[in-house]
Amino acid sequence: MHTAIDTGFLAREQLTKPRKKLKRCSSTAAVKLSPGQFLFHQGDDGDSIYRVTQGVVRLSRVTEKGRQQVVAFGYPGDIVGFPVAGCRNTDCDALTSARLEILPARLPREGAGAEAEAAFLAAAALFEIGNMQEHLMTLGRKSSRERVSSFLCALLRRIGRHDPDGIHVDLPMSRADIADFLGLRTETVSRAFTDLREAGIIELPTAQRVTVLDPVRLDETAEVD
């Protein structure tokens, strides 16, 4: 179903072995992923959560017959890998070279520090729920143009870099990934980009770079109605 089945290995395993890290709170074990490499697969056991520190990862689910739903993209600062009952419900792979920090917050654990960890995990999970609710709204109620605008707005706020002639945003993911995230087809995503360009809201110096000329109008376009 996925071209990269072969690259699928548990990077998490790798880092279990490295030097015996202090298992105290601020142990900052990290994982490095090259593009296309998987951190974990749907169905794997595992209860670690991770913070992306560099690069971008993709969280997705696939159906038997290859239909993919991208659940989220993980940018630096994002926390990914929320397990359900000690098990992964998504694949996680890297879109770019990426580095993730393994967080010492896992669920069922006793002893000192467990309280803070659980509280942290809870806070992170609640934040994630908020994001997902927002995304539910996008998938349930927005048109293709609204979806693509919403997507760009979110990216703009997260990683937009100001420039004399606009704010630019790099897109490490393909049109197909964006489509799978937004519940559309690549052609539709492409047409939405073109529409935004023709409306003078964005420019597309290359397919992987967006220059936002009119953030206000982009925001408006992202709203339902």
Next chain:
Amino acid sequence: MHTAIDTGFLAREQLTKPRKKLKRCSSTAAVKLSPGQFLFHQGDDGDSIYRVTQGVVRLSRVTEKGRQQVVAFGYPGDIVGFPVAGCRNTDCDALTSARLEILPARLPREGAGAEAEAAFLAAAALFEIGNMQEHLMTLGRKSSRERVSSFLCALLRRIGRHDPDGIHVDLPMSRADIADFLGLRTETVSRAFTDLREAGIIELPTAQRVTVLDPVRLDETAEVD
């Protein structure tokens, strides 16, 4: 957009006053809601979470111009009201008379028992994330018939009651609510029900009751492809 805008008041306030409950772990303060009554609104402050013990509640978000996205339905046993940064991102109102137990798990709190509470909250939030990911798949990738079948399947597993001639499921929510949950229109939901009926998979004794004749085929219909 909802007939019950006027009934919107903070039931949570009500129960803050009742008899000074022990603020220990197993304090089981409860809220009662009548149909249409709100537990909280989008934007309210509040960090309590609740377990539905009776009835069914609806969690939804509305856009300025009335478009509604139902984020979830809460059935007995479900935990609802996950706050983000001490704030609600959805409305919560009752579809039937409902009763909710206020859980002693809130986020930022110190002292004895806090650890268990945080762990519980985290576990509940992670579970919710899993559900939502499933729902993202539904909204992003499924056809109207697949969506309605998925919805019925989920309900079947949760609240289906066996009977000589099939499993029956009561639907306390309107077609409009189902549509808002599944990202469809009421007419489309209705047509999907009709299709399932004509396929011999379900019966519709009344609009609010479904008898599932062929759960296996219902499951199949719920899958993508």
Next chain:
DNA sequence: CGACAATTTGAATCAGATCAAGGCCCGTGG
């Protein structure tokens, strides 16, 4: 019983998917 609300059904329309080229970018090898 009667009226209103909710659901179902029908017909027309439209947005996005699908099918099919064509163009662009970039790395590879002659």
Next chain:
DNA sequence: CCACGGGCCTTGATCTGATTCAAATTGTCG
């Protein structure tokens, strides 16, 4: 250095499924 090849992206034409508009039907509750 430039020609070649293969992705990926864009554009065009058509088709399909969901929406929209409209009306009939059912069910509910005073």
